[in-house]
Amino acid sequence: MVPGGHTMGAGGNCICPKCGERTNHQRGAPCQDERCPQCGAKMLREGSEHHKKLLQKKTKDQ
Ligand SMILES: [Zn+2]
Numbered sequence: 001m002v003p004g005g006h007t008m009g010a011g012g013n014c015i016c017p018k019c020g021e022r023t024n025h026q027r028g029a030p031c032q033d034e035r036c037p038q039c040g041a042k043m044l045r046e047g048s049e050h051h052k053k054l055l056q057k058k059t060k061d062q
Contacts, residue, residue, distance in 0.1 A: 011024060012025045013025055013046040014031035014034050014044065015031075015043065015046040016041050016043055016044075017041060017043075021037065023043065032044070
C-alpha cells in the first residue's frame with residue numbers, strides 16, 4: 001500500500017489536524033479517539049477522507 005517500498009508494516013499514522021503531529025495508529029483504536037500528545041486535539045487517520053478534506057480546506061484558505 002505504501003509507495004516507495006517502505007516496510008513500516010500495516011497500520012499507518014494518525015495525524016493532528018492542528019499541529020501536524022503524527023503518531024502510530026493503534027489497531028482497534030480509532031484515531032479520532034486518540035489525543036495529540038503535543039496539543040491535545042483529536043487526531044485524524046492520515047490519508048482518510050477527513051484528512052484529505054482538511055488538507056483541501058487548508059490549501060484553499062491559504
Ligand atoms: Zn497537535
